[in-house]
Amino acid sequence: MAVISREIIEQAKLWRRDFHTRPELGLKEYGTARTISELLSSFGLDVHTGIAETGIVATLRNGEGPSIGLRADIDALPIHELNEFDHISQHPGLMHACGHDGHTAILLGAARHLSENRHFRGTVYFIFQPAEENVGGGEMMVKEGLFERFPMQAVYALHNWPGLPVGEVAVSQGPMMASQDNFYITLTGKGCHAAMPELGADPVVAGAQLILSLQSLISRRLSPLEQTVISLTQLQAGEAINVIPETLHMSGTLRCLSRTTRETCWRLIEEYVQAVPQPYGVKGEVRWEFGYPVTQNHPAQAVILRDAAENAPGITQVHFNNAPSMAAEDFAYLLEACPGAYFWLGADGTTPSASLHSPRYDFNDDIIPLGIGVLATLVERELKA
Known part of the structure; x- marks a missing residue:
């Protein structure tokens, strides 16, 4: 069990708050x-x-042996912070609303602890990844040769998790987070006077039917055992209240927990977009913005991570093979290229944390020593001296 010094813990808390002020x-x-x-x-x-513009990899070697990677994300979000504490964001319109400031501080704390307490034999790579939020910095690092330049047998990462109590960890042998794709649908009909709809082809009515049809896709065209979310989130049509518009634009997101289901949904959504509007005399087209793949833990590394968490200081419970989240995470790209695992670190203290991406969110500093402890214990157990 790795014992983290009070000095490192307090320093990591200061780093975290400093990062929070400068997102x-x-x-x-x-x-x-x-x-x-x-x-x-x-x-x-x-x-x-x-590496990938602002990415960093730091190497710590201690004799001959295997190597593993530990990753933290470092970017913030375009959200205006509504908190009132001293370390509030000093960059208007930007804030650390997902806890990447805390993840960075935890990995820095683990790096310092392991550099001072080398109870392992081998190499640790500390990966500080940019652009996790929507840009796909993880994919960029992989494409720029992360695993060729820094060969490792496994790679691990964490995310703070509101909704899970402080002291608890969750990890699974399969999916932890869903894939994420965005779709943009255009329905083109024939505009006309709203009082004479028979003279036109109404994309609004066709769009209403398409929205309902896409929701039934999950219950009638996919197995009920396949966990999928299709959410239509944006609609734009029309200018004048007495005119049936020529076009309707709608967009939304698709989330899946397997590549097979994801590919099936791509095909079915395109099929529905073309077929459902036809009886209304409306043409449908869809454009895709393919996003992150499924964050899929490797079974052996998930077990290694579970065992490390169970032996880390301050961890009171480890949830194994827990239900996944339908949110997405670009650590998925690293897991596609290298064996590894991803875990959630409970963030709820006596007062529940604000949700991730909330303008009132703030990382819970009480979990910093727990995160450092899990990562350090993981290194010491997997790279046994």
Whole structure:
């Protein structure tokens, strides 16, 4: 069991609040990256910068042996913060609303602890990844040769998790998070006077029918055992209240927990978009914006992570093979390229945390020593001296 010093814990809390005051968007985390690099260098690590623009990999070697990677995300969100504490964002319109400031501080704390307490044999790569939010910095790092430049047997990451109590961890041998794709549908009919609809072809009525049909796709064209979400979130049509418009635009998101289901949904949505509007004399087209794949843990590494968490200081319960979330995470790209596992670290104290991506969210500093402890214990157990 790794015992984390009080000095490292308190320092990590200060780092976290400093990052919170200076949030930066994906691929623009220049100040954040500079601070991370300086700290890692001060720990005596070999630091490599400029991977996927602002990404960093730091190497800690302690003799011959296997190697593993630990990853944290470093970017913020374009959200105006509504909190009132001293460490509120100093960049209007930007905030750390997902806890990446805390993830970064935890990984820095683990790096310092392991550099000072080398109870392992092998190599640890500390991966500070930019642009997790929507941009896909994880995919960029993989494409730029992350695993070729820094060969590792496994890679691990965490995410703080509101809704799970402090002291608890959740990890599964399969999906942890869903895939994420966006679709943009255009329905084109024939505009006319609203009092004479028979002279036109109404894309609004066709769109209403398409929305209902897409919802029934999940219950009637897919197995009820396939967990899928199709949400229509945007509609735009018309200018004048007495005119049936020529076009209707709608968009939404698709979330799936397997690649097979994801590909089936791509095909079915395109089929519905073309077929459902036809009886109304309306033409349908769909454009896709393919996003993150399923965050799929590798079974062996999930067990290794579970066992490490069960032996980490302060962890009171480990939920194994828990239900996944339909949110998405670009650590999925790293897991497609390398064995590994991803876990949730409980964030709810006596007062429940605000939800992720809320303008009132703030990372719970009480879980910083728990996160450092799990990562350090994982290294010490997997890279046994």
